[in-house]
Ligand SMILES: Nc1ncnc2c1ncn2[C@@H]1O[C@H](COP(=O)(O)OP(=O)(O)O)[C@@H](O)[C@H]1O
């Protein structure tokens with residue numbers, strides 16, 4: 001659906017050159033939700049802006065549905081852009097227009113026949129749950145409601161692809177989740193392909209099928225969300241994954257616990273019965289597992305759990321217990337360091 005190949009973008013300003021994108025390649029399949037995560041300045045917005053040519057790439061290609069968009073005439077580009085909707089962190093609503101008008105005006109501008117506009121505006125405001133706010137002005141809406149108007153506006157053009165640039169970053173956690181659920185509904189019910197960028201791992205975890213991690217204009221890792229969550233390879237990816245599992249262990253606690261045993265992070269995939277496994281370990285081996293912290297959660301629709309366990313006992317016996325756990329399909333990572341007051345490895 002979206003094929004990005006060796007895409008580069010260099011900004012030249014008085015201060016010098018910035019290579020915001022360096023030969024980025026990725027493919028977003030039809031019907032999937034693809035997330036790009038990275039810290040501020042990684043090049044995410046530049047990447048997404050190159051997909052609808054709000055930004056002209058310096059090199060490389062972007063194909064949408066097989067059409068190379070970087071070489072289109074301005075007339076064909078307008079046509080191609082109609083397939084692509086976009087939502088932003090700042091909503092970009094017209095302040096002096098009502099909710100209804102915010103959706104209707106762009107439709108009018110793109111030449112949708114008058115008799116169709118009313119029907120479309122009503123349909124999409126209904127889908128985002130704002131049918132009763134038609135006559136309100138943006139200033140009378142909450143952040144979540146403003147983003148719903150922006151989503152209705154994007155959907156009203158009946159795009160095949162929705163691009164989202166940090167659409168939930170200005171929202172509180174509950175509102176974030178309600179907007180993410182709306183994006184999921186749009187994806188599932190209308191089959192709209194979504195490419196989103198974010199700096200929040202929670203967004204990836206909740207709705208993305210696949211994820212790419214960006215740093216310094218490059219993609220450093222990509223894969224299916226669950227795979228990336230369970231076995232992050234790049235240090236930046238590991239940092240993002242650990243931000244979800246924020247086990248509050250201080251360096252002093254780690255040091256003290258390691259005197260009597262090992263601290264192990266256990267990862268369970270597609271399994272929810274971890275406690276019996278630990279009970280079996282305690283019975284079978286001369287070790288005492290003590291759960292320090294844990295979380296069972298979902299990555300998109302799949303259950304995924306992580307437990308931080310202190311295994312008290314002799315090193316050899318602990319190793320045998322861990323071997324046993326690995327044979328049960330449980331991943332085991334030794335925790336020996338503690339950094340930044342949250343990172344464990
Ligand atoms: N219009 C521009 N002119 C000059 N530099 C820019 C411009 N837009 C972005 N950059 C630079 O490109 C890099 C990537 O920016 P951006 O794509 O906005 O990152 P992100 O969205 O991941 O925070 C940054 O170093 C930023 O300062």
Ligand SMILES: [Mg+2]
Nearest residue numbers: 044045046166
């Ligand atoms: Mg950005």
